[in-house]
Amino acid sequence: MSRLRLGLEMDGSSRGRQVRDVVQALAHAAAVRGALLVAADGFAIAADVPPAVAVEPLAALAATLGRDLEVGAGRLGHGAFQTAMFSADDGTLFLAASRIGFVVALAEPQGSVQAIRGALEEAVTAIDSSWAPLASAGSAT
Amino acid sequence: MNVVRLWRPGLARRERTAAELFGHADRLRRAGRHAEAAALVARGLEQDPVSVTGHLLAAYLHVARRTTEPARQEFQWVLDREASHPRALLGLARIALEEGDVDGGRAALVRALHAYPDFPEAQALLDGLATPRAAPPPGRPRLDRLRLPPAARALVVLAGDGSVVAAQPESASEEGLRLARSANLAAAALQRAGLGPLRRVIVAATDALHILRADATLALAVRLPPATPLTQGLLEINRLWAAAQHELAIARNDVVEAAAPADARRLS
Numbered sequence: 587m588s589r590l591r592l593g594l595e596m597d598g599s600s601r602g603r604q605v606r607d608v609v610q611a612l613a614h615a616a617a618v619r620g621a622l623l624v625a626a627d628g629f630a631i632a633a634d635v636p637p638a639v640a641v642e643p644l645a646a647l648a649a650t651l652g653r654d655l656e657v658g659a660g661r662l663g664h665g666a667f668q669t670a671m672f673s674a675d676d677g678t679l680f681l682a683a684s685r686i687g688f689v690v691a692l693a694e695p696q697g698s699v700q701a702i703r704g705a706l707e708e709a710v711t712a713i714d715s716s717w718a719p720l721a722s723a724g725s726a727t
Numbered sequence: 728m729n730v731v732r733l734w735r736p737g738l739a740r741r742e743r744t745a746a747e748l749f750g751h752a753d754r755l756r757r758a759g760r761h762a763e764a765a766a767l768v769a770r771g772l773e774q775d776p777v778s779v780t781g782h783l784l785a786a787y788l789h790v791a792r793r794t795t796e797p798a799r800q801e802f803q804w805v806l807d808r809e810a811s812h813p814r815a816l817l818g819l820a821r822i823a824l825e826e827g828d829v830d831g832g833r834a835a836l837v838r839a840l841h842a843y844p845d846f847p848e849a850q851a852l853l854d855g856l857a858t859p860r861a862a863p864p865p866g867r868p869r870l871d872r873l874r875l876p877p878a879a880r881a882l883v884v885l886a887g888d889g890s891v892v893a894a895q896p897e898s899a900s901e902e903g904l905r906l907a908r909s910a911n912l913a914a915a916a917l918q919r920a921g922l923g924p925l926r927r928v929i930v931a932a933t934d935a936l937h938i939l940r941a942d943a944t945l946a947l948a949v950r951l952p953p954a955t956p957l958t959q960g961l962l963e964i965n966r967l968w969a970a971a972q973h974e975l976a977i978a979r980n981d982v983v984e985a986a987a988p989a990d991a992r993r994l995s
Binding site (some may be wrong): 631635640679 | 758
């Protein structure tokens, strides 16, 4: 019942497929309803979320929230933000920083926090490792 | 065996136009390949230095690579040519929010929505900036009496509208205001995801564990050492929450008792 929307469809590389697989695997982890990989500019690189959830507004909010946590930690002299969890009556939103953006998971309210955080951290590690060789390539505009 | 030649020798490879470079760069950007996309945008802008598309892509890529100042310059370059460009306004709004300029961010979002009313991303961010209209607590609850747990490094009490009621140490006020803004954005994200109102926040950083508990009238946040077990952190915030509810109940009773003699005089 989930909807898959991928910027990565235009990228035939194995690296692109790997990141897509990571997001899909996270979206189908126990007690997880959906997942997104959002660039810091708010573009949803990969998303696998329930049909009722509009991807673009959620991605814009997730990227802004992620940057707010990153920049806020630095400005207040605190260490780098790693993961965040925002819980509500009907579910929980998890957010983690990765090399190419923010990984978001939408989870059931009764899901195991430790298990979902573990799945999120695994996803970040997989994305970071698949992106590492090329993240430093190319020149800035 | 017949071998079929699939290429023609001797044909010079045509140099790609700026538009083609930008198109390819955008596809790479959408795949998260920011460094490769940035290289193509730089080549495209060498060919066409006044391309709005090129400068907008450059801005996106700077944001994606978390380089804020060049991103601001690129968004501003676009706005100097198209004063109501909605995507450039959204980009500048997000940079303003990163820098804590909520009014500037809000103004840019309102301008973007004025130019392009059907703009879900801008509307979502504007929703995330709305100040919650919370009912004030009854009387004057002594929330300043809440004590900093021994294991905690900071405690911040926020009213439902996001204002700081109490902070220990006092220098944690700024942290509280920042947390309130993050909580508002998170609340908007939860609503967009259909998950309901925000109740708890846990932020794990390299040097701290932040835990917040909130309802419509109050939010409490503690900063704990990073190695604090999550269950202990939740126990601490729940204990503080119970103490805060106790102070609210005392204030409510004081209000009722203060009103009672006046009611009695009116009836006599």
